[in-house]
Amino acid sequence: MTFITGGAYQGKTEFAINNFEFFEREIADGSAEIEILLSAKCIRNFENFVYAVTESGRNAVTAAEAILSQNPDVVIIMNEVGGGIIPLERSERKKREAAGQTGCMLAEKAETVVRLVCGIPTVLKGKL
């Protein structure tokens, strides 16, 4: 599994398309049905999956691990979302915390972790 992260609009999806063998139409959004996520070559906006799972009261880390066990070669793209002010709303805090925890798990399990800033990739773990 490859994990690509970075802030919003930093060129993450473009980087994935240019460096892996899939087309834009083969990329699923994190908000897609679970069946789609289990077979997708790439999942972007993975934070949407984390938010939906968290809203339903389940553990996002466990749910994400379930995807990885069935789809071990997936490329996961998730926004870095912990950089701002802690949200006032409790539900927003929970979702943001879940994204951080899920990101740590993904980075730990990934062979390669890449972070994009201004469209420039930095390999944080492994090799491209």
Next chain:
Amino acid sequence: MFVLITGGCKNGKSRIAEKILTAYDVPNMPRFYVATMEPFGSEAAEAIARHRKIREGKNFTTIEKYTDISEIKLPQDSGVLLECICNLCANEMFSANEKSPVPKIIRGIETLINYTEIFVAVTNQVGSDGVKYSPETMAYIKQMGLLNNRLAELADVVIEAVFGIPVLLKGDLPKCLC
């Protein structure tokens, strides 16, 4: 030479930028500071005063330009520090009503680069936040992301300031920072 400095708020971007421009050693190179922040309210006034103090004695001529930076006229082979892209982008979007300001700002930067020996631009990372803001703010975050990606493509050197530490993302780290 075009150097782009990015990073979060109050991470030492200006100091790094000023150091690069001050250390860039071309005899008699005129140095200009292009300030894009509209002085609205006391916090802007404080920020402006703080940045002026940092620049004291460094022989910068300050040019205040909040939108349409391509209109700035400079002598050839100048040294320019533009601060900052995030204010410029906000001014173009919300004062000048430019919904997609990226091409206009890029044209402005390219125009200024033509006058310069060295051009240093300070920008900001604004999209690493999980909270959904108003549609206007989300549009701004998107335009800032697209703009930064485009600027980084044009730049010879890209540096991310992390708590004052320059982290090199592209090109060679200027000697004054080594």
